[in-house]
Amino acid sequence: MKIVITGGAGFLGKRLAKSLLTRGRLTGPEGTQEKITELVLFDIAPDIDIVDDRLRYISGDISDAETVTRLIDEETASIFHLAAVVSAQAEDDFDLGYRINLDGTRHVLEAARALPHAPKLLFTSSVATYGGGLPDVVTDATAQVPQTSYGTAKVMGELLVQDYSRKGYIDGRSLRLPTISVRTGLPNKAASTWASSMIREPLCGRDAICPVSEATPMACMSPAKIIAALIHAQELPAEAFGPTRSLLLPGISITAGEMAVAVERHKGNRQLGKILWQPDPAIQKIVDGWPKATQSARAEKLGFEKDDSLDEMVRAFIEDDLEDQLALYTD
Amino acid sequence: MKIVITGGAGFLGKRLAKSLLTRGRLTGPEGTQEKITELVLFDIAPDIDIVDDRLRYISGDISDAETVTRLIDEETASIFHLAAVVSAQAEDDFDLGYRINLDGTRHVLEAARALPHAPKLLFTSSVATYGGGLPDVVTDATAQVPQTSYGTAKVMGELLVQDYSRKGYIDGRSLRLPTISVRTGLPNKAASTWASSMIREPLCGRDAICPVSEATPMACMSPAKIIAALIHAQELPAEAFGPTRSLLLPGISITAGEMAVAVERHKGNRQLGKILWQPDPAIQKIVDGWPKATQSARAEKLGFEKDDSLDEMVRAFIEDDLEDQLALYTD
Numbered sequence: 001m002k003i004v005i006t007g008g009a010g011f012l013g014k015r016l017a018k019s020l021l022t023r024g025r026l027t028g029p030e031g032t033q034e035k036i037t038e039l040v041l042f043d044i045a046p047d048i049d050i051v052d053d054r055l056r057y058i059s060g061d062i063s064d065a066e067t068v069t070r071l072i073d074e075e076t077a078s079i080f081h082l083a084a085v086v087s088a089q090a091e092d093d094f095d096l097g098y099r100i101n102l103d104g105t106r107h108v109l110e111a112a113r114a115l116p117h118a119p120k121l122l123f124t125s126s127v128a129t130y131g132g133g134l135p136d137v138v139t140d141a142t143a144q145v146p147q148t149s150y151g152t153a154k155v156m157g158e159l160l161v162q163d164y165s166r167k168g169y170i171d172g173r174s175l176r177l178p179t180i181s182v183r184t185g186l187p188n189k190a191a192s193t194w195a196s197s198m199i200r201e202p203l204c205g206r207d208a209i210c211p212v213s214e215a216t217p218m219a220c221m222s223p224a225k226i227i228a229a230l231i232h233a234q235e236l237p238a239e240a241f242g243p244t245r246s247l248l249l250p251g252i253s254i255t256a257g258e259m260a261v262a263v264e265r266h267k268g269n270r271q272l273g274k275i276l277w278q279p280d281p282a283i284q285k286i287v288d289g290w291p292k293a294t295q296s297a298r299a300e301k302l303g304f305e306k307d308d309s310l311d312e313m314v315r316a317f318i319e320d321d322l323e324d325q326l327a328l329y330t331d
Numbered sequence: 332m333k334i335v336i337t338g339g340a341g342f343l344g345k346r347l348a349k350s351l352l353t354r355g356r357l358t359g360p361e362g363t364q365e366k367i368t369e370l371v372l373f374d375i376a377p378d379i380d381i382v383d384d385r386l387r388y389i390s391g392d393i394s395d396a397e398t399v400t401r402l403i404d405e406e407t408a409s410i411f412h413l414a415a416v417v418s419a420q421a422e423d424d425f426d427l428g429y430r431i432n433l434d435g436t437r438h439v440l441e442a443a444r445a446l447p448h449a450p451k452l453l454f455t456s457s458v459a460t461y462g463g464g465l466p467d468v469v470t471d472a473t474a475q476v477p478q479t480s481y482g483t484a485k486v487m488g489e490l491l492v493q494d495y496s497r498k499g500y501i502d503g504r505s506l507r508l509p510t511i512s513v514r515t516g517l518p519n520k521a522a523s524t525w526a527s528s529m530i531r532e533p534l535c536g537r538d539a540i541c542p543v544s545e546a547t548p549m550a551c552m553s554p555a556k557i558i559a560a561l562i563h564a565q566e567l568p569a570e571a572f573g574p575t576r577s578l579l580l581p582g583i584s585i586t587a588g589e590m591a592v593a594v595e596r597h598k599g600n601r602q603l604g605k606i607l608w609q610p611d612p613a614i615q616k617i618v619d620g621w622p623k624a625t626q627s628a629r630a631e632k633l634g635f636e637k638d639d640s641l642d643e644m645v646r647a648f649i650e651d652d653l654e655d656q657l658a659l660y661t662d
Contacts, residue, residue: 094498131574132573132574132575133573133574141473141474142472142474143472143473143474143475144474145493145574145575146490146493146494147497147574149494149498152490152491152493152494155486155490156487156490156491159477159483159486159487160483160487162476162477162483163477163480163483166478167425167480242463242464243462243463243464243476243478244463244476
């Protein structure tokens, strides 16, 4: 079977590709496990270091309908649509945000609909779709009231995935991802960047800035659990989803203070970098508007796993990513 | 001030136009009452019998961006965006549904954003945006899980109105309308048509079909209360809305059986038509998926009025519309 990953050069795209290539098989539109014969990574600027005979890189702009029509051809049985402009960028450039996050998604859905079969399609949404006065725990029943253009376009994408699936044009599913921790790479301008950098940077001997108070909680999930969830969602039969193909993933709620303490616990014989507590009211305000905790009875019933503990998340970073991360600074 | 009503030849558009012309004034973007100098009714096929110096008819296709850009010009201070393809039609023609209900709405928002000022914009959404396993009473906190393309595009429109407002491009507000009862005109293919026809038709001496059981409830609102709500929403200051510009309107919950009894109560000396109970499982299923009752603390706090009783709704139909309705059959 042929699989297409949009945003294939991104943090999740690359990890998903490696995981799929290792598995070698995925459930196809017929509901049976099929051998992965071709894996296409599509991105605006592919920059991927994975070498595998089954892999093909295609560079292009997802907001161009013709490019997407060529990308998603008759052979395509399964699509992971991860491509997106992130929150801060969509706030800075309103038109770009909607062109990529809404029009790009519509192009993917239309290309999928045009196929003679209904391909499987996994869409990554986000807990950033919630906002505007939330309950302490966000659940399956919580209304999405996004307060950013990014969150708005993600809800719109979910709605379209649901409607195209209801009509039988695709066999879609959308996952609302919690904040990823520990993300590798460098700190960025995302208001959530501290949820990774205050674990990652000190373990690499570098100082990290925390712009929020110690008591600030965040619903988090490790990269490994998120990749497992993306694949599990694509494996589930359509009937499992019920009246909506959208699903909230269960993050675990961790405060900034708990992260700081966890880093100390996993110090080992490392010379840790410091955590610089530099309160930033603007960032505190954004983060306060996000879900503090999430709980999804549906996701648990469907067999999605959450992380056991913050310690396990820190350990996974040390085991899987610390060496590569350290190499990044010396490149 | 200049006002534009899209869908201006429709059932609500015409009534709204008459009501605005009678008022003569409306609160503009500056927050002060201004004299209505021009009222433009835009529709695919204007067919309007209102004569007034301030009124202008423009016929055109809302899915054509250039048409909409010409329509919403620098003079436009206030927009009522009512144009839409209805539920059954959007189910029959997927592309037409999204072209009118989503792309049309985006054209209106883009034309408004291009103006040097941020115009007021009222968008009509619907309780058909709810579905997929609802609580007994739909409230402000209920998540929208639409089960039709019409409902999907209406939620998307609400999200865009909210985001364009948040960015300051427009001063928007969206109302989720309950089922309108009593609608005038002829029974149509809408699954909700019985909620008007079983009151309207017998009072005109004609038989009406009721395809649902006597116990089936529906959240309803009279045309007069809906028109009052559209104007009230446009009059309110932006700050009144809080974290979302979307608002659920409070319908009153009425069963089919209660409607049948109410018609008898208002028989007077009329020769009533009969109600033919002809259960239709397909329609029963659709209607069972809609809100049975709605309750909005926010709308009540903001001063939106609901109907006092079914009797008042029947009386309003008899007083305001029965003569015109009878004339319709003899035309």
